[in-house]
Amino acid sequence: MPRLPLEVFAPNWSTDAGLVVLEAERVLAASPLAQAAGVQPGMRRGGVLMLMPEARTVERSPEREAEALHAVALALLQYTPQVAQAEESTLLIDIGASLRLFGGIRALCRRVRASLRALGFSGYLSCAPTARGTWMLARRRAGRVLRIESLTRRLDRLPSTLPPPARAFAGWFEGIGCFDIGAMRRLPRPGLQRRCGRALLDVLDAAYGMAPELFEWVEAPTVFHAKIELFDRIENAEECLQGAQRLVQQLTGWLCAHQLAVERITLLLEHERGRVARPPTLVEIALGEPTWRDEHLVRLLRERLAKTVLEAPVIGLALDAAQLQPMAPPSESLFPEPGGSEEDRVRMLELLVARLGPDNVLQALPQADYRPEVANAWVPVQQKVRESVRLSQLPADVHSLPRPTWILAKPIALLMRNHRPFYGSPLKMASTPERIEAGWWTEPQTRDYFIAEGQDHTLYWVYRERIVGAGEDADPRWYLHGLFG
């Protein structure tokens, strides 16, 4: 990752504000905007400020780089359990066992590159049969090789100053006309070892596959907690999502390493501490079905963040995996179900709940009650309802019970004309009444329900209040309560 010193301060999705990273008062890296203004590596601070007065200069931060490298290593654990950190901000991953799972080397490289981009870093990817050889190719951006012979040919052409132990002797190599690694290998081994030490020979042997290599593999921590501090403030939720994507990538890697699936995640948006301290905004996502894939989590986060109103600019993001479960093996049915699997449906409902809100995605839970309003109960779809409970609440004569398809949320009082209820046209009673008298314990109802027919032959469900007042109110009162769809 050649741009790591810069990208720990400004991830590749953030807007370019002319950032320049200094190390020991010299420019180490500059953002494209600063480079366009003429900032070159090796300049002094004064020179940078003269060329670009609005440039933001920061000191290089090795801690942030190490943290970022660890974060990337964690995310890459989703492709292989063997990830190692190497010198000069590179990561080595052993993909020998993952090729078939991810569909070949090209597909795997594409996915690793996409993960890196989602993490907010840009990197260069190469692959080779030996780890040290890969490292050398990646440092010189020399592409991918798959066979040891082509690797040998490719490595022979690389400059002799590439292996770190050889850099101290760069002048000597140049003096004897040994410009590439191929020439270096042709030098007598005992002499080379006496002059340059054992380390150089070890590196070369490892790169050419003549000596085995040992690595310290990155181990995933037992508890997942990832956070990023943003270098500048974020005021819209869309950019928050970019940061959250990076955290979700890390979560995916961690889940794959531990063979776990997540049921509930919480995202904390930390606000800038202004005059008053603000508690961080909490975005909590509960999943119906445990998952370990990032696409679904990112889609849910996008819907939730789009709805969240940011009260103050965000300066940090943190992600926690609150509830975990062992990863379920994939279903092994030979023929997929025609209408998508159960998980597809659960995923669709979760997505709907994330945008519309839990109170707007409802399932029917009929109640055994005579009063139509009470009988027609709807509950949020996430509530678990046993099928036997639902069936036991249905009346036995449900197929012959005259109930309208649409029931008005609030009954409409009907006008009276010529002693007949009137709704658009005079209503004619088409059925015998159904008397409903129940609910003395809470809301008593004493009503006679009729099916009425308007002049345009539309059927209405109307009722007459049976208990009416005296005097002025003694006329029967009629209400419209439903429509027969």
Added chain:
Amino acid sequence: MSCSQHTAAPEDLHPSLWRASQLAHAHTRCVDTGHPTLSKQLPGGGWPTGTLIDLLLQQPGIGEMRLLRPALAAAAARRIVLLQPPHPPQALALAALGVPPSQLIWLRANRGADALWAAEQVLRSGSCGALLFWANHARGESLRRLHLAAQCGETLFFMMRPLASAQDASPAPLRLSLRPAAGGLDISFVKRRGPQRDAPLFLPLTPPSLQRHATVDRPVFAPASARGLRPELVN
């Protein structure tokens, strides 16, 4: 040998060709409407799945659900989504129509954009048997988008819209307008792949059971006294 014997009829040349006097072949699987008179008038002999079907209603509650009853009952093996119905749906009535309450999902949306988004998600997931979407205003491009989303799967997709939108163009290959009539529905074919039909089709629908209950003003029977009982019942 005359030339006319060589030229095949256009409908035999390609499945998507038909004469103006004929009904087209269906491109997708069709679900039987359950009403033979209506099925005969539709291309493919039923409601096409994976297609936008426009139903233009004079007002909600004129028998549109009874019209769809056989199709919904057939689709009820999977979930049936009611998106933005005009009034709260009554699960018992839908159960009487053959849709068990466990298969119903009622979606409410606060904004039109949310409703369109939800419809698209349901169609794209393809895991539901039918989607019924009530929309008062829908622009041409959103209808086209929904029609495209419907083609991803085999979901029955009905859009219930007011009668006035019959004037607007729609990408739906099947558009019917429904008006109530005595004992049923008058269905006019606004658009179909087949011959123009001006006269509406009357479709009788089974009304809800009207005479189920006894009359309220029942004559009161004289209370039975001990002496009034017949002796063989007492002993």
